[in-house]
Amino acid sequence: MNKTMDRRWDLAGSLAVVALGIAVIIGALTYPTPEIVFDAIGPMGFPLVLGTFLVIGAAVVSIRTIIGLRREGIWAVAEGTEDEPEHPSVGWRAPAIIAGSFVYLALLQPVGFLIMTPIALYGALWAMQYRTVRWRIIIAVAFTLVSFVIFTQALRVPLPSGLLDPLLFALGLTAI
Amino acid sequence: MEWLFDAVAAFGDAIAQGVGVLGTPTIWIAIAVGSILGIIFGALPGIGTTLAYALVLPFTFGLDITTTIVLLMSVSVGAQYGNSIPAILVGVPGTPAAALTVLDGFALHKKGESGFALGIAFVSAISGQIVSILFFIAAIIPLAGLAYFFLQPELFALYLFGLVAIVSLTGNNVLKGLLAVGFGLLLAVIGLDPVNFTQRFTFDLPWLRSGIESTVLVIGLLAVSELFRQTRQHFQWNSGSTERFDAKFPRWKRIRPTIPAMLGGTVVGTLIGAVPGAGATPAAMIAYQQARVTSKNPELFGKGAPDGIAANEASQNASNSGELIPTLGLGIPGSGSMVLLLAALTLNGFVPGPNLVSESPQLFHAVVGGLLGSSIFIIITGWAIARVLLKLLTINRSVVIVMSLATVVVGVYSLNYRVLDVVLCFAAGAIGYYMLRYGYSTAAAALAVVLAAGFEASLRRGLSIFDDDLAQFFGRPITIVVIVLAIAFLVIGIRRTVQFQRQQAAEQLAAMSSDAATTGTPPPSLDRAESTAPPTSSTHTDGDRS
Structure with a gap:
């Protein structure tokens, strides 16, 4: 078995769950509970139990990870899904694509689908080291145009027009 | 004898109603679209049934529930057939379940027997x-009859069983699996309380008042997380080949000897598929081993055994029907794709649970119709689609991943025309990416999101009915049996975790002993092991493994 799991990240995750559990408990305890007859558990009973479970469970995972860190070091045998063999992995790429996705989504409404989507697709294909500039542009623009036509014209889904709203409205290409 | 006549009549009625579903052109369009998409998604490495469901699901919200179910069933059947085509012709399994088809199918292809291998896969997939489907009907009818024995305590026990079972049978760390369930339940707590409609954790944000749409979270946890995980890797090669498809369908007398292996695979596939958390991959593995044990030529396995392909392919397709037994019969989905199916049902107002089929028999008939119709469609067109598919396999996998993410964006947006839904979906996907990497089951979290409302409501409403008497609530016979089963599954999960950790420790000790033998120093104990040993993975190109 290959050791591919970084225990420091594992510990960070379990500590985050502990913090989440504490926040849930505090929220559940401070929430005003309405007095309802025949509801012994109440609306905050379930979150309280969940929060407690998350704190205790994640604390146990954290302690075990700390012990592992001290005894065996940073790297552990992967408990999650491992990378597929024969395809080299690039550590920065997934976090970068996740971050890029949120930037794209933040700008989707104000800038519009027709402008943001080809840029985002080109960026993702570039990050994935796909072929040449020409092919990235062709795929990004083709997907954007085809999906725009299918969704706005065939399925009547009003995709965000953004900056192009007046132009698309004039051309009769908005869904509603 | 009367019960036997009733059972046979109910069985015949189910088939007749299922066939009746196939009476409209719209249904056949759904079957054609679903089967073709399923075959393509099954054949493309890295997609598989769960991702295929997630990509198709947002486009079904304008359809009625019967068409939606028929479409999804067709995707399942198509995907399990499609994954064998690249496995045999290119040596790349479309899904993990087809990994063993590569061994024998690709070996036959290299011997110039592509048509024989594809023919066995085709016949086995369809016959399986x-x-x-007959086993599925035979299992669902008695389960539907039991539905009226299920009151709130039994429902609570059943939900608990479903959550524990999926954790116990997936992943290497049962505690992390249970934490994933807790996280999923917590996500579903946001919004209105299911009993007295109090707002919980909404922070006075208007868009949180009615909670987060479970479909959005489930697609994020199951599909977007996996796509993010795949973006880590560099796929230099095109997943297919450009060679011509000139295989001929084999003569029946060559296929006939594989019938026992097909039947064995079908039984194993249905049974293993019905176990929550198992699914097509373990079903295929067990069916393959079973076929090898009972084969007259076990030495051929791995080198081009027709029985190996037959058992493997039949079991994969049979597991489709098997997975549907707990999903429709009890409301307990056992795999990612079944969680998505249940999410689609809840979005249409159906409540997961053992009453699903007895109260909404049209769901059951749609499933039977969908499975039958797509099987018929593939019998007629499957061979021709395999020819066309070989061209499609030249698509680069990086493009498939990026296009899939973009499809999720437009698909999830079209649910409510809100970018916010896509943001929540991708946030669930980002958390799911971490969960996948560090051993927290995303399937368990997604299942918890879907079952949470029923889980909490059955406990609270049940306790109210029984005057808050815990002994009465938990003391009912079916409740006790189901809770004991849940505990048994939990014990299995804990044993798996302990075995995994022991194996880890043993391998580490063996590695240290080996190092000591080469350097001439005594092997250190585990307690003294130094922590600076470099990782041994060869698949990484840099040091950042986050």
Whole structure:
């Protein structure tokens, strides 16, 4: 078995769950509970139990990870899904694509689908080291145009027009 | 004898109603679209049934529930057939379940027997699917009859069982699996309380008042997380080949000897598929081993055994029907794709649970119709689609990943025309990416999101009915049996975790002993092991493994 799991990240995750559990408990305890007859558990009973479970469970995972860190070091045998063999992995790429996705989504409404989507697709294909500039542009623009036509014209889904709203409205290409 | 006549009549009625679903052109369009998409998604490495469901699901919200179910069933049947085509012709399994098809199918292809291998895969997939539909009907009818024995305590026990079972049978760390369930339940707590409609954790944000749409979270946890995970890797090669498809369908007398292996695979596939958390991959593995044990030529396995392909392919398709037994019969989905199916049902107002089929028999008939119709469609067109598909396999996998993410964006947006839904979906996907990497089951979290409302409501409403008497609530016979089963599954999960950790420790000790033998120093104990040993993975190109 290959050791591919970084225990420091594992510990960070379990500590985050502990913090989440504490926040849930505090929220559940401070929430005003309405007095309802025949509801012994109440609306905050379930979150309280969940929060407690998350704190205790994640604390146990954290302690075990700390012990592992001290005894065996940073790297552990992967408990999650491992990378597929024969395809080299690039550590920065997934976090970068996740971050890029949120930037794209933040700008989707104000800038519009027709402008943001080809840029985002080109960026993702570039990050994935796909072929040449020409092919990235062709795929990004083709997907954007085809999906725009299918969704706005065939399925009547009003995709965000953004900056192009007046132009698309004039051309009769908005869904509603 | 009367019960036997009733059972036979109910069985015949189910088939007749299922066939009746196939009476409209719209249904056949759904079957054609679903089967073709399923075959393509099954053949493309890295997609598989769960991702295929997630990509198709947002486009079904304008359809009625019967068409939606028929479409999804067709995707399942198509995907389990499609994954064998690249496995045999290119040596790349479309899904993990087809990994063993590579061994024998690709070996036959290299011997110039592509048509024989593809023919066995084709016949096995279809026959496994059709025979397993009969098992599915035979299992669902008695389960639907039991529905009226299920009151709130039994429902609570059943939800608990479903959550524990999927954790116990997936992943290497049962505690992390249970934490994933807790996280999923917590996500579903946001919004209105299911009993007295109090707002919980909404922070006075208007868009949180009615909670987060479970479909959005489930697609994020199951599909977007996996796509993010795949973006880590560099796929230099095109997943397919450009060679011509000139295989001929084999003569029946060559296929006939594989019938026992097909039947064995069908039974194993249906049974293993019905176990929550198992699914097509373990079903295929067990069916393959079973076929090898009972084969007259076990030495051929791995080198081009027709029985190996037959058992493997039949079991994969049969597991489709098997997975549907707990999903429709009890409301307990056992795999990612079944969680998505249940999410689609809840979005249409159906409540997961053992009453699903007895109260909404049209769901059951739609499933039977969908499985049958797509099998018929593939019988007629499957061979021709395999020819066309070989061209499609030249698509670069990086493009498939990026296009899939973009499809999720437009698909999820079209649910409510809100970018916010896509943001929540991708946030669930980002958390799911971490969960996948560090051993927290995303399937368990997604299942918890879907079952949470029923889980909490059955406990609270049940306790109210029984005057808050815990002994009465938990003391009912079916409740006790189901809770004991849940505990048994939990014990299995804990044993798996302990075995995994022991194996880890043993391998580490063996590695240290080996190092000591080469350097001439005594092997250190585990307690003294130094922590600076470099990782041994060869698949990484840099040091950042986050």
